[in-house]
Amino acid sequence: MSKRLEGRIALIMGAGSSQEDNGVSNGQAVALTFAREGATIVAVDLSLAAAEKTASLVREQGGTSIAIAADVSRAEDVKQVVEQATGHYRRIDILHNNVGIEYLGGPVDTPESEWDRVHAVNLKSVFLACKHVIPHMEAQGGGSIINVSSTASLRASTETFLSYSSSKAAVNHVTRVIAAQYAGKQIRCNAVVPGMMATPHVRTLYRHLDDDQFKEVMARRDASCPMGRQGSPWDVANASLFLASDEASYVTGLLLTVDGGRSI
Numbered sequence: 001m002s003k004r005l006e007g008r009i010a011l012i013m014g015a016g017s018s019q020e021d022n023g024v025s026n027g028q029a030v031a032l033t034f035a036r037e038g039a040t041i042v043a044v045d046l047s048l049a050a051a052e053k054t055a056s057l058v059r060e061q062g063g064t065s066i067a068i069a070a071d072v073s074r075a076e077d078v079k080q081v082v083e084q085a086t087g088h089y090r091r092i093d094i095l096h097n098n099v100g101i102e103y104l105g106g107p108v109d110t111p112e113s114e115w116d117r118v119h120a121v122n123l124k125s126v127f128l129a130c131k132h133v134i135p136h137m138e139a140q141g142g143g144s145i146i147n148v149s150s151t152a153s154l155r156a157s158t159e160t161f162l163s164y165s166s167s168k169a170a171v172n173h174v175t176r177v178i179a180a181q182y183a184g185k186q187i188r189c190n191a192v193v194p195g196m197m198a199t200p201h202v203r204t205l206y207r208h209l210d211d212d213q214f215k216e217v218m219a220r221r222d223a224s225c226p227m228g229r230q231g232s233p234w235d236v237a238n239a240s241l242f243l244a245s246d247e248a249s250y251v252t253g254l255l256l257t258v259d260g261g262r263s264i
């Protein structure tokens with residue numbers, strides 16, 4: 001049986017993990033899943049070590065990957081990433097915008113600088129990546145863009161992180177507007193909207209807690225999900241694989257919620 005992404009070039013922004021050696025992140029799971037289905041992975045991360053770790057995980061499993069360090073909230077970095085990727089491989093078939101950071105706080109306790117930083121990393125990065133990748137997709141006759149959002153974009157979440165919620169809500173609408181503009185060019189643009197996921201990053205979010213307190217938080221997170229458990233990075237990866245593949249060739253502008261029914 002042929003692989004679902006055979007011969008495709010996938011550019012994954014935020015392909016590393018913010019908590020190495022603590023399980024697989026969303027970006028790593030996406031990279032490994034896309035590679036297993038035949039894609040070549042361009043792993044981009046703020047941290048070169050994190051990008052290289054993902055690239056080496058892919059290679060260990062028999063895949064092909066290069067690593068590039070870049071701050072995807074910076075126009076010059078994104079331009080250079082796209083130039084390097086297309087310099088190596090001549091095309092970009094899949095753009096996966098996985099970068100996301102948060103600042104805990106509402107309108108009163110969020111400093112203006114943090115509001116701006118969260119929007120630059122979560123939202124402007126999507127704009128910049130699309131700005132530089134879409135011309136290549138247009139020239140090659142199509143492509144698939146997948147933006148990673150969050151159910152915090154749809155409803156008030158347990159944790160208050162207004163800037164995160166706002167930036168992800170904007171990512172949803174940017175996804176749909178780009179989908180509408182580029183459907184005629186065969187460029188599909190969709191979002192994966194994860195709910196509560198048990199990723200290594202959750203430990204970063206609760207870094208102020210000791211290990212026992214953190215275990216309690218994770219148990220509470222599991223219990224708050226209708227299925228009695230949080231999702232995993234592989235759930236995000238499998239949804240992304242569907243959106244990247246030809247099985248989704250008539251799917252664009254979709255906000256694909258992956259939350260085990262929690263936001264219903």
Ligand SMILES: NC(=O)c1ccc[n+]([C@@H]2O[C@H](COP(=O)([O-])OP(=O)(O)OC[C@H]3O[C@@H](n4cnc5c(N)ncnc54)[C@H](O)[C@@H]3O)[C@@H](O)[C@H]2O)c1
Binds near residue numbers: 045195196
């Ligand atoms: N973990 C969850 O529960 C959850 C839920 C909903 C949505 N998400 C979303 O999933 C995505 C990934 O989450 P994760 O849990 O794997 O997080 P993670 O922090 O482990 O991975 C994100 C990666 O992005 C990189 N990064 C951060 N800023 C960057 C920048 N400016 N330029 C380049 N790279 C940068 C980090 O170094 C890290 O390796 C995010 O968009 C997040 O908002 C996560």
